[in-house]
Amino acid sequence: MSLQSLPPVNFKSWKELESLSKHKFELNALFNANPKRFQEFSIQNEDILVDFSKNLIDEEVFSQLLKLAEEADLKKSIKSYFEGDKINETEGRAVLHTALRSSENNSATVDGKEVYTDVQSVLTKMKTFADQVNSGERKSYAGKKFTDVVNIGIGGSDLGPQMIVDALAYYQEDIKPHFISNVDGDHVLETLKHLNPETTLFLIVSKSFSTQETLTNANTVRDWFLKSATQADVKDNFVAVSTNISAVEDFGIDTENIFPMYDWVGGRFSLWSAAGLSIAVSVGSGNFQDLLDGAEDMDQHFKTSEFEHNIPVVLALLGIWYNNFLGAESEAIIPYTQYLQKLAPYLQQASMESNGKSVDRAGNKVNYQTGTIVWGEPGTNSQHAFFQLIHQGTKLIPSDFIGFKKSLHGNSKHHDILMANYFAQTEALMKGKSEDEVHAELENQGLSPEEIQNLLPFKVFEGNKPTTSLLIDTLTPKSLGKLVSMYEHKIFVQGVIWNIFSYDQWGVELGKQLAENTLRDIQSDTIENQHDSSTTELLNYYKS
Ligand code: F6P
Numbered sequence: 001m002s003l004q005s006l007p008p009v010n011f012k013s014w015k016e017l018e019s020l021s022k023h024k025f026e027l028n029a030l031f032n033a034n035p036k037r038f039q040e041f042s043i044q045n046e047d048i049l050v051d052f053s054k055n056l057i058d059e060e061v062f063s064q065l066l067k068l069a070e071e072a073d074l075k076k077s078i079k080s081y082f083e084g085d086k087i088n089e090t091e092g093r094a095v096l097h098t099a100l101r102s103s104e105n106n107s108a109t110v111d112g113k114e115v116y117t118d119v120q121s122v123l124t125k126m127k128t129f130a131d132q133v134n135s136g137e138r139k140s141y142a143g144k145k146f147t148d149v150v151n152i153g154i155g156g157s158d159l160g161p162q163m164i165v166d167a168l169a170y171y172q173e174d175i176k177p178h179f180i181s182n183v184d185g186d187h188v189l190e191t192l193k194h195l196n197p198e199t200t201l202f203l204i205v206s207k208s209f210s211t212q213e214t215l216t217n218a219n220t221v222r223d224w225f226l227k228s229a230t231q232a233d234v235k236d237n238f239v240a241v242s243t244n245i246s247a248v249e250d251f252g253i254d255t256e257n258i259f260p261m262y263d264w265v266g267g268r269f270s271l272w273s274a275a276g277l278s279i280a281v282s283v284g285s286g287n288f289q290d291l292l293d294g295a296e297d298m299d300q301h302f303k304t305s306e307f308e309h310n311i312p313v314v315l316a317l318l319g320i321w322y323n324n325f326l327g328a329e330s331e332a333i334i335p336y337t338q339y340l341q342k343l344a345p346y347l348q349q350a351s352m353e354s355n356g357k358s359v360d361r362a363g364n365k366v367n368y369q370t371g372t373i374v375w376g377e378p379g380t381n382s383q384h385a386f387f388q389l390i391h392q393g394t395k396l397i398p399s400d401f402i403g404f405k406k407s408l409h410g411n412s413k414h415h416d417i418l419m420a421n422y423f424a425q426t427e428a429l430m431k432g433k434s435e436d437e438v439h440a441e442l443e444n445q446g447l448s449p450e451e452i453q454n455l456l457p458f459k460v461f462e463g464n465k466p467t468t469s470l471l472i473d474t475l476t477p478k479s480l481g482k483l484v485s486m487y488e489h490k491i492f493v494q495g496v497i498w499n500i501f502s503y504d505q506w507g508v509e510l511g512k513q514l515a516e517n518t519l520r521d522i523q524s525d526t527i528e529n530q531h532d533s534s535t536t537e538l539l540n541y542y543k544s
Helices: 012-020 027-033 059-071 074-083 116-135 159-167 185-192 212-226 231-237 245-251 274-283 285-304 311-325 343-355 387-392 412-431 435-444 449-459 477-498 506-523 533-543
Strands: 042-045 048-051 148-152 176-180 200-205 238-242 258-260 330-335 373-376 399-404 467-472
Touching (some): 012 059, 042 311, 048 477, 059 311, 059 477, 074 477, 116 258, 116 274, 116 285, 148 212, 159 176, 159 274, 159 343, 159 477, 176 274, 185 212, 212 506, 231 238, 245 258, 274 285, 343 477, 387 412, 399 412, 412 467
Parallel strands (some): 148 200, 200 238, 238 258, 330 373
Antiparallel strands (some): 042 048
């Protein structure tokens, strides 16, 4: 079944929200007026607490946002998503990354065929492989235990696995993970510089097995490997993950070393599939399963909770409120743990490749904003980098603050300082500092009235900057699975409401085609393709 295709701007709730957006939302006043604001605007689901009370909303706005979800037919859309309807219509595919983590009783079907059995058989193959590599049962061509694993892939075949491997570094087994993604030869050679071909396992991950960067890198790596080993040794040190089995075989990889992917899983949502093999090897199969279980818990919460208590739905609606009604252009993701340093880059692809669209599901150009710009860095580093602009700049930047109750290594002195910053920042962003407060502070410091007058405007903080606090018990494979699944569903909900197709990426395809033509122009004596004069001159300069 197709998703409903109606422009959201025609919904009654959209029009109500437009008129509500003209009101002033003063967070300090809203908190003073409603002592139960935290209780009304927070959701707790097992080990995750989401406090969205520091957002520029009141009861009326929240209720209209919930109506917007109803008018957009979100309930039915969620059903279609989980049941394997071909909601990626421009590619004629289902969108079933959720099936990769679902238990048997929640399993889905594609074209009338249940997928659970297939998914489990690939998962078992992955786990066996990871266990054998970690125990040393599966050895390199040189008969040695692997010490390093290198994931060669780009986009969804890199960002998700890399983000998770980084996030779960605490849980790592003794095999060191590496990631080669950029077609920049320096990236490849810099990585290889530290590796021993006798003890390095290479995972070539490419859903299409036709991505220029990945194949170029894989060939370079194989050439490097063949300086120490023979073609027959490739089968021991190289495996591939792909839907394109024949292309993998042409590359020379043994059939039994191929882990299949599915066309009903988008690259940017594929970390739960065999594309996550580097995760299973790096943190072990048990932790990989916990990651899947956490994601499934969030899937269930999303599928079954009423919208007002539904974490992904609420986050998506808040994003729409800022993006479409309050004029925000971006949102920041600030995890207060260094382990999540790759979360923002991962979410950039997940969100911006999905919802960076300007044509609606009926093929018409939209006349409203769609996908937001996602960015961020861990706190407290980000406080010393870009927080000035969030506090006192001219832009509205709603931010997610992600914190944990417990640290992993148990250093509570550091953790308390870290979390003090987490709490203090959201409070400061909301409360700001008034003229009176600044005046009193400067007076206490002994400044003259004239000095105070001069400094005052620069030291005032307007405040009223919106934040959402996500407070999670501990960073575990399970809680991480939940967190990532939560953001995946947020992206889905926003795409449904914006009436766009979130699961294709035609814009990226254009760049790929053009790069191939341009490469021919670089490698031949003359420039054959028609370019604008700027590009032609740049090419000539490069070639000279
Ligand atoms: O960037 C475009 C894209 O198609 C992504 O969607 C995908 O994650 C990436 O390229 C890599 O594709 P593949 O896994 O097919 O090599």
